[in-house]
Amino acid sequence: MGSALQRGAGRARGRLPVRAFDLTTERWVPVLDGSGDTVEVGLEELLTRAHELRSIVGHTPPMTAALYRLVLALVHRAFGPPDDEGWDELWSAGALPRGPLTKYLKSTRPRFNLFDPRRPFFQCPALGALTPSTPAKLVPHLAAGNKVTLFDHTTAADRVTMTPAEAARWLVTAQCFDPGGMKTPFLKDKSSQKAPGNTMGVVVVEAGTLKDTLLLNLLPYQPELDRPTGNTPEDRPVWECPEPPGGEPGSRPSRGWTDLLTWPSRRILLTHREDGDRHVVDGVVITPGDRYTGSQVVDECMAAFRQPVGANGKPLRDKPLLPVRLVPLRGVWRHSLELLLVDRREDNRSRLRPRTLHKIPDHVADGQIGADEVYTLRVLGQQLDDKGSVVEAYLEERVPAPVALLRADDGALRALVGTSIALADNAGAALRHMERDYRKDRRAPPSSRLDLDYWPTLTDEFARLLRDLAKAWPRGGESTRATAAWSRHVREVAQRAAERWATGSEVEATDLIPMAKHFERFLTRLASLVRTFDHEVRNYIPREEE
Numbered sequence: 001m002g003s004a005l006q007r008g009a010g011r012a013r014g015r016l017p018v019r020a021f022d023l024t025t026e027r028w029v030p031v032l033d034g035s036g037d038t039v040e041v042g043l044e045e046l047l048t049r050a051h052e053l054r055s056i057v058g059h060t061p062p063m064t065a066a067l068y069r070l071v072l073a074l075v076h077r078a079f080g081p082p083d084d085e086g087w088d089e090l091w092s093a094g095a096l097p098r099g100p101l102t103k104y105l106k107s108t109r110p111r112f113n114l115f116d117p118r119r120p121f122f123q124c125p126a127l128g129a130l131t132p133s134t135p136a137k138l139v140p141h142l143a144a145g146n147k148v149t150l151f152d153h154t155t156a157a158d159r160v161t162m163t164p165a166e167a168a169r170w171l172v173t174a175q176c177f178d179p180g181g182m183k184t185p186f187l188k189d190k191s192s193q194k195a196p197g198n199t200m201g202v203v204v205v206e207a208g209t210l211k212d213t214l215l216l217n218l219l220p221y222q223p224e225l226d227r228p229t230g231n232t233p234e235d236r237p238v239w240e241c242p243e244p245p246g247g248e249p250g251s252r253p254s255r256g257w258t259d260l261l262t263w264p265s266r267r268i269l270l271t272h273r274e275d276g277d278r279h280v281v282d283g284v285v286i287t288p289g290d291r292y293t294g295s296q297v298v299d300e301c302m303a304a305f306r307q308p309v310g311a312n313g314k315p316l317r318d319k320p321l322l323p324v325r326l327v328p329l330r331g332v333w334r335h336s337l338e339l340l341l342v343d344r345r346e347d348n349r350s351r352l353r354p355r356t357l358h359k360i361p362d363h364v365a366d367g368q369i370g371a372d373e374v375y376t377l378r379v380l381g382q383q384l385d386d387k388g389s390v391v392e393a394y395l396e397e398r399v400p401a402p403v404a405l406l407r408a409d410d411g412a413l414r415a416l417v418g419t420s421i422a423l424a425d426n427a428g429a430a431l432r433h434m435e436r437d438y439r440k441d442r443r444a445p446p447s448s449r450l451d452l453d454y455w456p457t458l459t460d461e462f463a464r465l466l467r468d469l470a471k472a473w474p475r476g477g478e479s480t481r482a483t484a485a486w487s488r489h490v491r492e493v494a495q496r497a498a499e500r501w502a503t504g505s506e507v508e509a510t511d512l513i514p515m516a517k518h519f520e521r522f523l524t525r526l527a528s529l530v531r532t533f534d535h536e537v538r539n540y541i542p543r544e545e546e
Contacts, residue, residue, distance in 0.1 A: 132283025181389030200323035253294035402470030
């Protein structure tokens with residue numbers, strides 16, 4: 001929060017002052033400008049200057065994801081685009097046209113007032129009858145009440161205030177990423193479903209400018225024609241709802257894409273007051289909101305989906321696909337098949353890439369996007385504890401997205417990428433088995449740092465493999481050289497991790513022989529894995545390359 005949170009001198013209670021904070025004009029969304037500096041802009045400036053800006057940069061990865069989803073909902077409602085022709089016009093323009101945005105905001109601008117007494121933005125005025133808590137409740141890494149965090153010592157007794165801009169950012173983030181668990185009830189219902197962002201890694205296709213990034217993440221949008229798939233004519237973002245929500249939580253499927261992008265997972269109400277010459281947010285009420293009862297694999301367009309696996313590692317083909325999530329240490333690149341490559345089967349799909357990627361090959365065919373472009377998939381999320389009620393880590397990773405791979409409809413290339421990921425998985429499993437078997441022999445508890453020494457060192461090299469395959473496939477010998485470099489790197493990294501484990505363990509002389517035995521078994525297993533990989537890739541790379 002930086003200097004934004006102020007421990008003030010007490011909070012004046014009473015009737016809320018009539019004060020406007022118009023999110024379309026006030027500066028509150030953090031972005032990188034063309035010089036690489038972080039500045040804050042209002043929603044209107046963000047869109048009219050999107051061609052000059054680089055990206056949205058929240059204070060945490062979940063905030064970045066939540067802000068992107070909010071802005072995309074606004075772009076869809078203002079610009080559409082209804083079809084590929086409309087998208088092409090927006091892409092070819094030097095800047096997003098002002099006309100559609102001005103027309104849209106003419107009727108909706110009052111709905112973006114954070115402090116409107118009747119319809120405060122993304123809030124529930126019915127909560128005014130409840131006693132507010134500290135606004136620190138909006139921020140997962142700040143302790144409030146009995147929600148203790150490791151790095152913060154803020155308590156409910158501290159008088160914490162936020163600027164309106166800060167409160168707006170955390171309000172939007174909470175609606176998308178607030179953990180589940182017990183909340184203050186409006187009447188009796190305390191139970192809250194974890195907000196939708198917690199179930200997935202939110203995928204943003206990122207380009208060189210914010211304008212291009214927003215357009216790459218748009219789908220043809222015509223609610224009256226059910227576009228995108230799963231949309232309905234009743235689709236609308238939260239600010240277009242005819243009435244503010246009631247205090248009691250509800251359960252329903254989404255009405256469509258912009259409804260899901262602005263899902264009201266919580267009922268929230270900010271309280272605010274004058275503090276000298278400043279206007280501050282000094283309290284918040286948070287109660288359970290709408291529970292999502294739809295099908296994520298049908299409705300969600302900014303996530304990849306994978307086939308679930310059982311305890312034995314085998315795929316569960318009779319189970320529904322699950323969203324790809326971020327996991328500490330083990331990079332999301334391990335799901336590159338799900339993130340990048342298409343599975344055209346209508347039935348028995350084993351994966352589904354983000355639907356925001358589906359139109360990129362068409363834009364290449366139309367001549368709007370170069371076939372050699374390389375974009376970035378920015379995957380954002382957070383990890384909750386086992387109960388789903390406490391944030392343990394903020395997570396963000398990047399995966400290169402070469403357009404050549406996004407366009408590829410080649411079974412051999414899919415198998416090659418999958419086999420490369422399997423090599424890393426199998427080498428990692430061999431490391432864990434080495435340590436586990438040694439500990440079992442010595443009747444000692446596991447105490448390994450093997451995952452930390454192994455997985456993080458593979459991320460950059462796998463990104464290089466993807467870029468090299470995109471350039472080479474299917475011509476020349478570069479594909480063979482790229483996969484050979486990958487297998488060498490996996491072998492060297494795994495062997496170094498095993499050596500550090502063997503030399504760094506505190507063992508007595510009598511333990512050296514069994515440790516050496518398990519180390520040698522690991523080396524034999526690793527060599528076998530690499531030989532198998534090198535043999536398999538020959539079946540996938542066209543023979544003329546050999």
